[in-house]
Amino acid sequence: MISGLRELVCAALLSALFAAPALAQEVKAGDLVITQAWSRATPGGAKIAGGYLTIENKGSAPDRLIGGSGDVADKVQVHEMAMNNGVMTMRPLDKGLTIEPGKTVKLAPGGYHLMLLDLKYPLKQGDKVPITLESERAGKVKPSLDVQGVGPQAPAGASHDTKKMPDHSGMKM
Numbered sequence: 646m647i648s649g650l651r652e653l654v655c656a657a658l659l660s661a662l663f664a665a666p667a668l669a670q671e672v673k674a675g676d677l678v679i680t681q682a683w684s685r686a687t688p689g690g691a692k693i694a695g696g697y698l699t700i701e702n703k704g705s706a707p708d709r710l711i712g713g714s715g716d717v718a719d720k721v722q723v724h725e726m727a728m729n730n731g732v733m734t735m736r737p738l739d740k741g742l743t744i745e746p747g748k749t750v751k752l753a754p755g756g757y758h759l760m761l762l763d764l765k766y767p768l769k770q771g772d773k774v775p776i777t778l779e780s781e782r783a784g785k786v787k788p789s790l791d792v793q794g795v796g797p798q799a800p801a802g803a804s805h806d807t808k809k810m811p812d813h814s815g816m817k818m
């Protein structure tokens with residue numbers, strides 16, 4: 646009985662693993678390479694969503710991710726999340742996010758992220774949401790966010806965020 650249950654759990658885990666979309670898409674602009682751009686479905690009429698991606702600077706000079714835009718939302722900002730006196734807060738990075746030459750910066754839940762504010766339509770699992778990011782040197786980069794399910798999972802290939810993270814809507818902006 647117990648071993649049967651374990652097999653069942655394993656099968657469920659495996660199917661979840663294989664159901665995850667392959668995020669091989671690579672978007673380049675100048676020396677910047679963006680991969681694994683994703684977001685989460687927004688149930689219940691949420692008006693904001695996070696955007697996550699990996700950005701690599703293959704050049705020899707630092708670049709800066711300043712902000713973005715897209716039809717999906719009124720504003721696309723670059724945010725930072727941090728603990729402040731035991732409270733998780735986030736704020737826009739006014740000067741942008743620096744990507745040092747030869748370095749890779751990951752925007753992921755619990756850290757740096759894109760913030761889509763005043764969504765024009767809900768994000769649904771399986772959607773691809775095109776956005777335009779603005780960088781100081783490389784100019785415009787246009788990745789599409791692969792919308793994942795509502796759960797807190799990262800896409801296949803991304804590291805797993807095991808920290809408990811409060812919902813965005815409950816956070817100080």
Ligand SMILES: [Cu+2]
Pocket residue numbers: 724725735736758759760
């Ligand atoms: Cu944010």
